[in-house]
Amino acid sequence: xxxxxxxxxxxxxxxxxxxxxxxxxxxxxxxxxxxxxxxxxxxxxxxxxxxxxxxxxxxxxxxxxxxxxxxxxxxxxxxxxxxxxxxxxxxxxxxxxxxxxxxxxxxxxxxxxxxxxxxxxxxxxxxxxxxxxxxxxxxxxxxxxxxxxxxxxxxxxxxxxxxxxxxxxxxxxxxxxxxxxxxxxxxxxxxxxxxxxxxxxxxxxxxxxxxxxxxxxxx
Amino acid sequence: xxxxxxxxxxxxxxxxxxxxxxxxxxxxxxxxxxxxxxxxxxxxxxxxxxxxxxxxxxxxxxxxxxxxxxxxxxxxxxxxxxxxxxxxxxxxxxxxxxxxxxxxxxxxxxxxxxxxxxxxxxxxxxxxxxxxxxxxxxxxxxxxxxxxxxxxxxxxxxxxxxxxxxxxxxxxxxxxxxxxxxxxxxxxxxxxxxxxxxxxxxxxxxxxxxxxxxxxxxxxxxxxxxxxxxxxxxxxxxxxxxxxxxxxxxxxxxxxxxxxxxxxxxxxxxxxxxxxxxxxxxxxxxxxxxxxxxxxxxxxxxxxxxxxxxxxxxxxxxxxxxxxxxxxxxxxxxxxxxxxxxxxxxxxxxxxxxxxxxxxxxxx
Numbered sequence: 007x008x009x010x011x012x013x014x015x016x017x018x019x020x021x022x023x024x025x026x027x028x029x030x031x032x033x034x035x036x037x038x039x040x041x042x043x044x045x046x047x048x049x050x051x052x053x054x055x056x057x058x059x060x061x062x063x064x065x066x067x068x069x070x071x072x073x074x075x076x077x078x079x080x081x082x083x084x085x086x087x088x089x090x091x092x093x094x095x096x097x098x099x100x101x102x103x104x105x106x107x108x109x110x111x112x113x114x115x116x117x118x119x120x121x122x123x124x125x126x127x128x129x130x131x132x133x134x135x136x137x138x139x140x141x142x143x144x145x146x147x148x149x150x151x152x153x154x155x156x157x158x159x160x161x162x163x164x165x166x167x168x169x170x171x172x173x174x175x176x177x178x179x180x181x182x183x184x185x186x187x188x189x190x191x192x193x194x195x196x197x198x199x200x201x202x203x204x205x206x207x208x209x210x211x212x213x214x215x216x217x218x219x220x221x222x223x224x225x
Numbered sequence: 226x227x228x229x230x231x232x233x234x235x236x237x238x239x240x241x242x243x244x245x246x247x248x249x250x251x252x253x254x255x256x257x258x259x260x261x262x263x264x265x266x267x268x269x270x271x272x273x274x275x276x277x278x279x280x281x282x283x284x285x286x287x288x289x290x291x292x293x294x295x296x297x298x299x300x301x302x303x304x305x306x307x308x309x310x311x312x313x314x315x316x317x318x319x320x321x322x323x324x325x326x327x328x329x330x331x332x333x334x335x336x337x338x339x340x341x342x343x344x345x346x347x348x349x350x351x352x353x354x355x356x357x358x359x360x361x362x363x364x365x366x367x368x369x370x371x372x373x374x375x376x377x378x379x380x381x382x383x384x385x386x387x388x389x390x391x392x393x394x395x396x397x398x399x400x401x402x403x404x405x406x407x408x409x410x411x412x413x414x415x416x417x418x419x420x421x422x423x424x425x426x427x428x429x430x431x432x433x434x435x436x437x438x439x440x441x442x443x444x445x446x447x448x449x450x451x452x453x454x455x456x457x458x459x460x461x462x463x464x465x466x467x468x469x470x471x472x473x474x475x476x477x478x479x480x481x482x483x484x485x486x487x488x489x490x491x492x493x494x495x496x497x498x499x500x501x502x503x504x505x506x507x508x509x510x511x512x513x514x515x516x517x518x519x520x521x522x523x524x525x526x527x528x529x530x531x532x533x534x535x536x537x538x539x540x541x542x543x544x545x546x547x548x549x550x551x552x553x554x555x556x557x558x559x560x561x562x563x564x565x566x567x568x569x570x571x572x573x574x575x576x577x578x579x580x581x582x583x584x585x586x587x588x589x
Contacts, residue, residue, distance in 0.1 A: 013548075020263040020547045027262040035267045 039165060050112040051131045052171065053105055054156050055149040056124055058095070063149065064124030065103065066096035074119035079109035096122075103145040107133055128156070132165040233334050238319070241338040245318050248531075249490045253280040256490075256542045263546035284483060292479035297367035306365060307477070307484035310358035313351040314491035320344045321498045322412045324508050325526035336508075336527070337412060344411040345397065348499060349390055352454060355492065356382040359456070359463060359473045362485070366476035374472025377553070378463045381453060384560030385460070389450035391568035395443040395575045396436055396503050402579050403434075411499075415507035437504040442571045444504045446564055448540070451496040453560070455489065457541055459548035462556060497537035498530070505533040 026032040036043055045051075056064045067084025083102035093099040116125050125148075135141050140159060150156045156171045226234075254269065254277055261268030269276030294303070319338025326335040341347050356378060363375020396414075401407035403417040422438070423430030437444050453460035464472035474485045501507060508526035517525075551559070 016547045017543060020543060023265060024259065024262040024546075027265050032265045033267070034265060037267070037270065 042167070045129050045170075049129050049131075050114050050127050051129045052107075052127065052133055053110075053116070053125055053143070053148055054128050054171070055100075055103060055145070056126060057150055057152065057154070061152040062092070063094040063099055064122045065100040066094050066122055066124070067098040067100035068121065070119045070121060071116035071125055074115045076113060076115060077109045077111045079106040080104070080116060081106075100124075100145070103148060105143045105148065106141065107143055108138065108141045129170040130158075130167060132163070132167070133159070135159070229330075229332055233329075233332055237335065238338050240336065241319055241323070242315065244323065245315065245491060245494065248494055249487065250280045250284075251277070252490050252494055252538060253283075253486075255538075256545070259539070259542045260546045263543070287483040287486075288480055290479040292477075292481050295367065295476050298476065299365035299367065302361045302365035303476075304481075306358050306362035307481045307488075308358075309361065310355060310488035311484045311491070313354040313358070314488040314495065317348050317351045317355075318491065318495040318498065320348050320411050321495060321502055322415050322507055323498070323527060323530045325512075325523070326412075327523055335412065340410055340412045342408070342410050345393055345409040345414075349386070349393070352389075352492075352496075353382070353386060355488065356386075358485075358488070362477065363473040366473070368476050370469040370471070371473050371475045373469045374463050374465075374475070377469075378456070378473060381456070381460065381462060381556060381560075384557060385450045385453035385564070388446055388560060388564035388568050389454055391565065391572060392443040392447040392450060393503065395568070395572050396440055396447075398572070398576055399436060399440055399579060402583060411502055411507075415502055415509055418506035419509040433506055433509070435504060435506040440504065440575070442567070443575070444500075446568050446571070447500060447504070448537075449559075449564060451500060452541065452544060453556075455492045455496055455541075457489075457493065458545040459551050460556060461550060462553060465550060467550075493538060493541050494534065497541065498534045500537050501530065501533035505536075507533070 023032060058064060065082075067082060069082045069084065072080040072082045081102065081104040082100050084098040085101040086098055087093055087096070093101075112127070114127055117123075117127055133141075143159070147157050147159055156168075158166050158168065158171060160166055161168075257279065258268040258275070269279035272278040272282045294300070320341060322335065322337035322340070324336030326333050328334070359378040359382075360375045363371040363373070363378065366372070397407065397409060400414055400417055404413070408414060408417075418434050418436060420434045421430050422432045422434055432438065456463045462468075462472075464474065466472075469475075474482055477485060506529075508530040510526065510529035512522040512525045514522045
């Protein structure tokens with residue numbers, strides 16, 4: 007009779023799972039285009055070229071991003087600013103800026119390399135195209151306009167979520183509280199239109215309390 | 226045969242056929258949904274509401290696909306095998322009464338493909354025919370995995386059909402005591418299960434007069450045997466993907482494969498329907514004719530039949546999601562050393578008890 011007992015035990019497992027799945031308790035699948043899961047704060051998505059609040063471009067055409075890129079997908083050419091009507095506050099600006107999204111590995115080393123925080127990443131990752139040419143993002147697509155709005159390659163696409171395009175990945179935060187103690191609670195990297203004016207990250211002490219509460223809740 | 230009678234026959238066959246096709250399409254979808262739920266997945270969601278048209282889409286796709294014929298097949302048998310699988314599957318269901326007969330004018334319309342007086346024997350014969358399809362498909366494919374699948378099918382079918390037939394014998398012997406003489410007609414077997422066990426004892430007057438209760442052991446043996454007979458998990462050695470690719474249907478593609486697939490799901494439904502008919506009283510059940518409108522109490526038997534059948538079909542799906550496949554020797558052990566002796570012993574016990582009840586003790 008041991009066999010029968012084990013048999014019923016097995017039926018109970020699958021039957022129980024079925025009931026829990028129907029009630030939604032154990033269902034882990036999200037039907038992606040219909041419902042989007044919230045992305046992690048530091049998600050690496052599409053790049054964007056930022057501006058200062060006065061409308062000046064942050065990129066100074068130094069080509070450090072291109073040098074840092076392990077996939078060799080960034081192409082930048084700098085050009086001297088017109089002294090009367092400068093494009094960027096520096097000496098030069100990036101007048102050609104291309105990223106080949108087919109080669110990009112979304113490592114954000116360009117973001118780390120940038121001395122002026124001109125290039126950052128957003129949360130948008132729905133970037134599929136139907137031609138290789140469309141996958142090469144040029145300055146026109148990458149650069150935000152003076153109001154801080156970022157152009158999208160296919161704005162009519164149903165997956166083009168403009169909010170995600172305006173959510174910065176926040177690499178700067180990675181260097182904040184847990185990095186240097188002196189910067190705890192300090193709002194980092196402000197003055198950018200669009201993805202700007204973040205709240206400071208919680209301090210280490212606050213986060214410890216939160217982690218503890220969560221662990222107790224789980225246990 | 227007069228024209229109205231001819232029309233009724235055509236209607237019976239067509240209605241049974243349509244019912245079978247519709248429930249089979251739904252069953253494939255239902256299995257995918259239910260097994261998905263048991264594995265914390267969603268299952269098909271794209272085609273139609275809740276993915277209910279998924280089977281239709283798959284069927285259409287298979288219909289338009291190329292049916293590849295490998296070079297080394299035995300062509301005649303290879304082409305014949307899918308039909309040998311589908312035709313018996315349809316014929317088996319033709320024997321099952323799926324609703325209460327009703328009258329149109331002077332003519333009686335039975336909701337059943339055909340009421341043979343040897344219905345049960347015909348079912349046994351046709352389910353044996355279905356095995357030929359698997360064996361011939363395996364052999365004629367001219368390839369090693371289908372051959373192994375076919376060989377397994379032979380052994381499995383012989384061992385489990387014996388148990389299935391013996392379980393049926395117990396039911397038939399018991400049914401003979403329930404009315405005027407013995408019968409093998411499915412309609413008659415259902416007819417004899419209407420009502421309750423109230424005549425045995427007033428306590429039982431709410432228990433339906435199903436064969437399930439006096440023949441519980443036969444029911445369990447029959448259930449195990451039909452799972453093996455339809456080549457379903459955990460007895461799906463014939464088409465064990467992990468061991469022998471697809472088994473007998475490895476070399477089939479396109480519509481020919483779809484016919485095997487269709488036959489499998491038709492067999493699940495018709496075997497469940499037969500189990501429901503033999504043990505759970507088929508379409509019988511309270512129809513409340515005194516206070517329900519006529520057409521509702523006319524449709525209720527169909528509902529009872531489908532509810533009972535689907536309870537068993539669900540068990541098929543549940544087993545598939547739960548149990549791992551048996552090893553070959555375990556399959557044989559279960560068949561020959563457990564089920565057949567158990568079925569034989571049950572026939573002896575059952576007939577002795579029936580004999581005592583009918584004729585009294587021999588020494589009295």
